[in-house]
Amino acid sequence: MNSMGSRVLRTDRPDLAARLRNLAPPVVGAGLLVLAAVVPAGGDDSRPPVPVTVQESSYACPAGQDITVAAGQVERGTGATAQALPGKTPVTALADAGAWRTTQATGSGVIVRQKGRASGAVGFYAGTASKKHGGGLAVGSCPATFEEGWFLGLGSGAEHESTLVLTNLSESPAVADLTFWGPRGPVDAIDADGIVVDPFTTKRVKLADLAAGEPELAVHVVRRRGSLSVVADDESTAVFKGTEPVSSSLAPSRSQVVPGLPGDADGRTLLLLNPGEQSARVGVRVIGPKSTFTPQGLATVKVGPGRLKAVEVPRSAGSGRIALRLTSDHPVAASVRIAPDTKDRAYAEAVAPLEGTAVVPVELGDDLKAPELVLTAPRRAGSAHLVAYDARMRRLAEHDVTIAAGTTQHVALAKELKAKGIAYVLLTVRGTVLGAATYTDGHRVSSLVLAPAPVTVLGPQVR
């Protein structure tokens, strides 16, 4: 009986395979759901900016009787126009997109517009100021539309006056906001917000009109609306005279390099701006001709919140061409004022490593000699390839420079590129290299930051 019963049970009980079949649907469903849980999601859908080839460039140069304006490019463009402001008078001497051209234009400024795929159009200006304006040598680049600029080393005192030259490059009114800092903290300025620049005009804003009596100023310029370029002219008629166009330093950051300090141990002043609300401790290292080291007496600089601090670079930094490498616990902006004697002054600004090709202007007027390049490789070794061209964009000479890791080298263009009629030099680097060109004329000196020509620029990915 028992055996029979167990036989019946065995017969009625579904075998294992049948049971598994019954369970199959939920099991398959669970498996699919596990798949949905574990399959990696698609990658981050963010699309970082990518290089965009420039098809057209516009820039604005200061103009005047003693100012030579130069226009050039990396590759020939397909067309160029130049107009002197305020009347938009054509400046035909600058309208050839296939040559290095210079002229002295009348007016408050010149707007150059150049077409051409990856032409890399750039403009420069140079001149010697009258004694009334400091009597110094000024060599600067003509800026395109900017987003924001950090200008250090300016002043609004009786003998140290700086002027912002704002140029509107388009048909619409442009608006800019200014913020000031001094050694004692932020400086309240009058009417510094919402400065309107009419279409195709240049507006010269004397800092003394907004915040008078400040011998040392840092200015943050933000373009709020419109197409606007800005140049800062710094003049000193004090004992240490001089004139210099001040370029924008890098936006405040925790690590930066100020390259292009010429070879003289005296008259170097490190300017540090801490726009934040906490004190910043800035470590200073000197990138010298042979190595990088910490200068004695300037290991760490403390900059109070919202303060602009000027610190003398000690002689321990050496008399060779150097660069300063700055690291800080809070973002700071930096530049170095160079005043080797009482006749003139120059500024070296913190810049980003050079990417692409930079144009070094040589032909900038009758009396100006070819500059000296001061190149720094802050971390690993780098190299620079120099090619000289004449005004018709014919290649004249080449030279290669190697920069050892953590060192600063200099290249005297007149010496290394033995050719006559050099109008400009194209500088292409490999590795992380920063630099500046130093122009001298007797005791007069001027420093020009080396920046890539606008062949490509970073733009958002568009779809």
Next chain:
Amino acid sequence: MDETGLSRHWLDDPPTVGAVLVAHNGAAWLPKVLASFADMFHAPAAWRVVDVSSTDGSADLLRDSFGPDRITYAPSGTGFGEAVRLGVESLPRTDWIWLLHDDAAVLPGTLAGLLDVATSADDIGAVGPKIREWPSLRRLLEVGLTVTNTGARETGLETGEPDAGQHDRPRDVLAVNSAGMLVRRDVWDELDGFDPNIPLHFDDIDFGWRLARAGYRTRTAPGGVLFHAEASRRGTRRRTAGDVPPWEARRAALHTMLANSQGARFYWQYLRLFVGSLLRVLGFLVSKDPESASDELLALRAVYAHPMDLRAARRSRAMTSRRRNRDFSGLFAPFWLPYRHGYDAIRDAVVALVKPEAVETVGRRSTLGDQSPDDADDLDDGPTLLQRRPWLVAALVLFALSFVAGRGQFGGVDGGSLVGGALPPTPDTAGDWWQLVVERSHDIGLGSTSIGPVFSLLLAAVATPVWFRPSAVVTFLMLFAVPLAGLTAHRLGRRITPRRGLRIVWAVSYALAVVATGAVAQGRIGTVVALIVLPIVVNTAGQLVDAPGWQLGLRLGIWVSVAAAFAPVVLPICLAGLVLLVVLEGRWVLRDGIIAAVVPLVLLGPWLVQRALHPLRMWWEAGYPLPGERPGLDTAVDLALGRAGGPGAAPAWLSAGLVVLAVLALVPTRTRAYVQVSWVVALVGLAFAVLGTTLTYSTPAGASDITPWVGVPVVIWTAGLLTAVLVAAPEVGGLPRPMLAGLAVLALLLPVGTGAWWLVRGVNDPLEHSRPDVVPAFMVQRPGDTLVVTGSVERGVDLRVVRGDGPFLGQEALVPDDERTDRARAAVSRLLARASVSDVRALSAIGVDAIYAPRADPEVARRIDSAPLLEPAGSDRPGSRVWFLSGKPNTAHADGPAWHWVLGVGQAFLWVAAIVLTAPVRRRHVPVALGDEDELDEVTS
């Protein structure tokens, strides 16, 4: 009993009435008809009977009743008018003539009631009784007649309208039925009776019309009641040689209209009726009714090929005419009535096609029943509507609740429509959707020459009756998604289970599962339509299995096409389902399965090819391609519980009970096989849902890397589980009561909980009823396109170019001009990198004249700000920026190839042809002639 006899003024000097009864094979009705004559309060002074060659014994009945002297025998083929003429000729002269049919019974007071009205004024030429249906007795057939401009006989009554005294006020009408008509003898003589050219149909309308033109009035006399079997019109009279052909009714209508039209209106009617008749022929052919089409053509030929007859008829009418038609224009039917009838006919045809078993007839009962006019009893109330039609009540409740859930979405903003989420606004008219189908190039931002989406063709067809309010279609589909899905699901449920209660719960659960995904709140009209249609697809597939046939295969293909037009992913899912069907059912459904698979490829046509070139775009449904959920644990849980992510979804735990029950449903052995089939269907849906979450697709208009929304497959998964539970539910009968209660709670958690959530939350947000808001209103009227920029420099920028106030539903699926799109991207890329004049001019050259950043990233805005030739403008929306381009935009767009419109029309034709092919051929209904004993049994059984 004559309750009004004492007040009747005419009794003082009663007018004489001579009655003429015309009989023709009316033996089926004559016994009761003759009996009704025997007991009248006021009887005619003279009688004359005309028998038109009856062969069914009618002559004997008449002879027995009236005696041989009062009978006139007319030859075969004698029309009603001619028969009356014969009768009147042999009738002694009386004041009035009373015309009677052999299938019309009277009440004792019928003639008295007629005389009450007839003697009330001197200009009354004819009066007619209130005619009720025989034998229903309470339904009204006629209380006066008129005619529409298209020649349709019009009673002004609803079909099956019961007599509740609502028409008991005498009134002037154009005509009255010849059955029971009381006509003044002198008027009859003046008008020479009925027109012999109109032997049967329309003779009464023609006579009334002529009478009105002669300056007399025709009035209804509701006090006189007559019961009419309408044997000739309904074809229940045995036919003999010489009877009028079926097309005579239409010929008589055309003849009457044209013979009585006056002046310039005649020419208009002449043309209109000709064209209208041809359109009717077309309509009959489309609805597969060739016999009616043939009748229409024959009638047309009979009238238009004999202009001299028409001329003679018009001349004779002119001789007796004293008034213009416009003098009594109020007696004609309103001008819009034919269109209303046309709409009703189309609606009925569609209903018949979609749901043939739902077509109810208000047909008559046998006219030979025992019920006589004297036995008019009230109907028994019977069980309540809820007991008799629980699903009807449930559906009505769902419709009512939809109003609650859709509160605030039905209107309120002039010119607004449902928008938001994935749903673009609706176009201004249905014509815009038609235009999308046939135009060579589309007027959207950057222009487009691509082929419009097929769903716009379907929307255009559905929205045509509401031409100027196409938003009503979208509103109906979206806000009534639950009852609509419930209706289709319930119909499928009939196939699955005979248990009414379970079926209703199942259907309601499915309907709420649709809204629980958030598809409605997110404006995903593609998902909504597909899920409404999918139960029909499954039902049709079931019919195919029951009785394979190419027409069912075709119908299945059509429904798949409808669903896939709105949600293309339905196509691969259905193909998988068809494969499953063939595997389960065998090769005998293979041919029809192939037909069902091929039809969508044909009907979706080139648009499908466009999608197939980028297969992952099959996930892009009608509307904007809003992304769904990416893979992950949360997504897996959501999928398991029937959610596809996004706003507006019901709490997922409401479906937890369903999953548990679906697993338990595998336990009973008796139903296990069917439960497993349901699980397989569910797993197909789940597999597609999981697959969808792991993919991404891009659209040609800009958006890319979009994770598909898997609402459709997720609801298929849910529906599969629901079906598994439904199939196994009857097996729980033997379980202990507490366990039963627990299972019931689990089962009702989804419908009750989701229903409550649906009502409380509503279906708004992001769905809303408003105007299009792609760009601010002040930019809509600008001549050029607007470039809409979103995103940031760091994470990438998306651009969209829109025309006017942005795309309407259907336009979002168009592919903008490739070359212009590339130029726009390149120009914007350069503009945001280093703006120049040429970049802005490049935008102008492709038709852009404004840039709009709805959520302007500061960096993007600053870069656009730096561009020359751009004029910043104020925006009326916080956080947004607007720039206008100086210079005139180039709005000229390239035209597409000429064959585009041919393709569009061809595609529309294919849809119509496919639908027509699925419909059965209609044959003329030939009722069994009453009086034939053999057939009588059949009719009365």
